[in-house]
Amino acid sequence: MTGQGGSAPHRPEADSPRDISAGKKTGAEIWLLGTTLVVAVAGLIYELIAATVSSYLLGDSVRQFSFVIGVFLSAMGVGAWASRYVGCAVQGFVRAQIGLGLIGGFAALVTFFSYAAVEAVALPLYGALIAVGLLSGMEIPLLARILGEIGAGRFRFENVLSVDYLGALVASLAFPLLIVPNLSLISAGLVFGLLNLAVAGGTLWLFRDRLGRAVWLAWGGSMAAVGAALIWSGPVAGALDARLYGDEIVWSERTEYQQIVVTRHRGRTRLFLDGAVQFDTRDEYRYHEALVHPAMAAAPRRTEVVVMGGGDGMAVREVLRWAPARVVLVDLDPAVTALFRDRDDLAALNDFALRDPRVEIVNADAFAWARDGGAAFDVAVLDLPDPKNLSLSRLYTAEFYRLLRGRLSAQGVAVTQAGSPVFAPDAFWIVARTMAEGWDVTPYRAYVPSFGMWGFVLARPEGMRLRQAAYPEGLRYLDAEVWAAAQVFDGDTGPRDGPVNRLSTHPLPRAYEAGWDAWFR
Known part of the structure; x- marks a missing residue:
């Protein structure tokens, strides 16, 4: 297997994209390396969203960020190891992107809903986090295999890792400076879910002669689900807030520091910061x-x-x-x-x-x-x-x-x-x-x-x-x-x-x- 140590199970030659035409090879290489940057950004954003949701709902941000980082990285390690058992690298990568788009995209929404409905946080949050970590861990080994199989002339595994680490830098800067001030945690998850699905769609098109109708149908259904959820994320978030706080929400805003919610009921106003009441006018x-x-x-x-x-x-x-x-x-x-x-x-x-x-x-x-x-x-x-x-x-x-x-x-x-x-x-x-x-x-x-x-x-x-x-x-x-x-x-x-x-x-x-x-x- 090109790009990582060890041996891989036999993959039928029909599943290999090695025979991609020379004219498309350069474009495919650029797409795949660009994809490496995008998926690295999305993966870290999911991790940061999970840590923020965890600290918001469970408290103690230091402990929650530490737990989330440890669980996510461990799951990535398992995913990287498990990638060797994926037969077709292209199909495995596309399916991983579809899974990330769905699970990562809906993770914050499902966690908030679970908390509002039954006050359960750990199971949906860490379940989604482990799944996202497993799928994210598969991405780089699978991309490296695809690049090697198409005969990318300038391919070196360290190039893939360099782009991956650059994506981590982009995500770590974008999350506090751009994403948190402008998007709710629910909307941010869905936006990056669509980004993973866009990567899946581009890869599907690039290797369209190698993938069957079932993958296309799964991708189309996932795009529709995540896109619809994003369109309705505002009303959904409002409904969840109303259930969480019990009173009419007169102001809700996520800043780079905290979640601000002001509620009112029968002339009584309350301020909540990160879910904790700060005052009640009564x-x-x-x-x-x-x-x-x-x-x-x-x-x-x-x-x-x-x-x-x-x-x-x-x-x-x-x-x-x-x-x-x-x-x-x-x-x-x-x-x-x-x-x-x-x-x-x-x-x-x-x-x-x-x-x-x-x-x-x-x-x-x-x-x-x-x-x-x-x-x-x-x-x-x-x-x-x-x-x-x-x-x-x-x-x-x-x-x-x-x-x-x-x-x-x-x-x-x-x-x-x-x-x-x-x-x-x-x-x-x-x-x-x-x-x-x-x-x-x-x-x-x-x-x-x-x-x-x-x-x-x-x-x-x-x-x-x-x-x-x-x-x-x-x-x-x-x-x-x-x-x-x-x-x-x-x-x-x-x-x-x-x-x-x-x-x-x-x-x-x-x-x-x-x-x-x-x-x-």
Whole structure:
């Protein structure tokens, strides 16, 4: 067998395309090498879609990406080994492309449907991933055999591999920069399914005298199925979202950072990021008042305030009650801040806080913003996502808090949301201990029906007395008595020993996951 080691089963001479005419040989070689690039791009895109869907539905992006990559590469290895048992290389390659077009194209759609219907993710996702990996692993050995069999004058196996690796580069750049910002995961899978089917169609035409009607019929039916699914992918995705979230979807957008979904039902609005609820207008005031006002009341000065996270503007709304001179909102995703600044019905939820001339929006990573230095702030409000993975855990490390202290004035105060002391108490107290390296801290909690009992940690310079100035008028939840009670923890939620969260160790995500798993999995 040309192009790979070992022997191959006997293939009848009638199945070999070696007798292709000299005039077509160059064109066939160019087509097949170009095909190598295309299928390499498609294969890696399927892998990235699977990893993104997995992290979206199952959480912990680091773990899910690691699992998906390992399973996919292992399946590719099995597919490469199994390719030696394919009798006709051309027919095997075309059938592999048809299979990839169908399985890879429909994988995201089927996984989302399975999750919406029966909350099953692993079986459809990893089943499709293994199948796609097996078929993708066959592609390069089969292409190498075809190139060798047609007598390609410039054929070398390393040329095929070079084009394959170039395709991996193209896919890795295109996925975050072009595909995710412009296509839903369902649509992206179907688009690349059609691309695999286009490769199958071109190869069918090139070697049309070697392949029977059954392959043509299979290809035509697959094109029709995937094409129809792509045409209807918008309504289908909308129906799946409605089933997943239960309420009317008023906004759904996939950005390069996350999936944004806003729902509404009977005047109640909720924001979901990657499937996790961020606020519910029925009770968000309890969370945001508890997050913002104890820190603002504790600060000797409140002229310059920074809010990290909280792109929905709710925390900024509460900060503006204290009449600061300037508020800087640092949030990673410009799509979120734009949505809650520019869309009137959503901006009204934060009292149009993001349109206030005192508010400056900075779309940046909070860690990078703190590290870059600059003007000092009197109060820092950290309304950051839960530390469910290593990337988010960075924003709860001793190193991050050290950088943050450098962005605060000498009497600057900081507060962070710290998760649930009921559902993940070990994680909550890791955050408190970590902030205590360099600060005096006051842990406290509030009951928010959408989340359950929720925890916060207030930090101030060492030795500074904890004081509470009078709260602004019009608060619906927080007052002096509520604040006093908020600092009391019972035996189930009280202080626990444990490590400090550092960039080199990251015990926080493990504690967070273990706590929530114990309650809900």
